[in-house]
Amino acid sequence: MNQPVTSESYAAQLRRLAELTTKVGEQRAEAHTWYERQCAAADRAVADAAGQVRRAEEELIAAREQQEMVDAEVAHLWQQLRQRLGGGARRLGGPPAPAGGAAADPVLLLSRARDLLDRTGQPGELPGSVNPLLALCGVTGALLAYALGVAARALGVSYGGDLAVGMPVLALVVTLLGPLIGLVPARLLADRRHAVLGPRPIIVVLGAGLLTTALLLVLGR
Known part of the structure; x- marks a missing residue:
């Protein structure tokens, strides 16, 4: 037969249970806090990644627009050059292809080419x-x-x-x-x-x- 439990042993068990309950609650709260921090960090990472993607898309659109503008300006300047050269322009063919690895600003280069073409096209003194x-x-x-x-x-x-x-x-x-x-x-x-x-x-x-x-x-x- 089971021996009766003394009041002192029962009270000790209750204290032990209370301590375990408190510890489990603390661990659960700590786990919730950690989970919330991880979710917040993940949300920030997703937001940062979305921002980077958005900026990359905007830069890509701007680059395409600049490329179209540069191509149109190159074709226009090349046509002006062909008109200046007259019959000798047949040997030129089409506009030159973009140079690989060029790091200079294409807008600045086009501006210099336009100025040079304008200077060469201006009539001089006899x-x-x-x-x-x-x-x-x-x-x-x-x-x-x-x-x-x-x-x-x-x-x-x-x-x-x-x-x-x-x-x-x-x-x-x-x-x-x-x-x-x-x-x-x-x-x-x-x-x-x-x-x-x-x-x-x-x-x-x-x-x-x-x-x-x-x-x-x-x-x-």
Whole structure:
């Protein structure tokens, strides 16, 4: 038969049970705390990963947009270069492929290429070596105008009447415009050399034309 349990032993068992219950509660609370911390850490990691993915997607979209912009600008600049080169552009083919491992900013490189293309495309001043040709333009214009004046005077003499009075005046006006006529071939010369007809070439043309006109008027008296 079972022996009866004394009150002291029963009380000890109750204390032991209470201690175990308290310890189990503490361990359970500690486990809940650890679980909540792990869940919070996992949530933060997921949120960080989602943020990184979102930023990576935004960077990818921005990179694609920049690539499209760069490709379009390269094609535009390449077309301008082909137009500048004219017939010699056939050997160029299409735009060059991107250089592998390039770390420079493509926008900066395109800006430099655009500036270089703009500088090379701007017409310059006619060189001093063409001054004889410019002077010849002025002389030719003066001779042509003087010849037209002579023809106008001859026409007035042949028809007589009012023409005999008006044609000499018209002939003088045409003769005096001779130096300006020389600017027409000078402009064509500048266009062929892809240059501007600046002040110096204009002075050379007008000076030669005025000198020729003055000599013709003096000799024609």
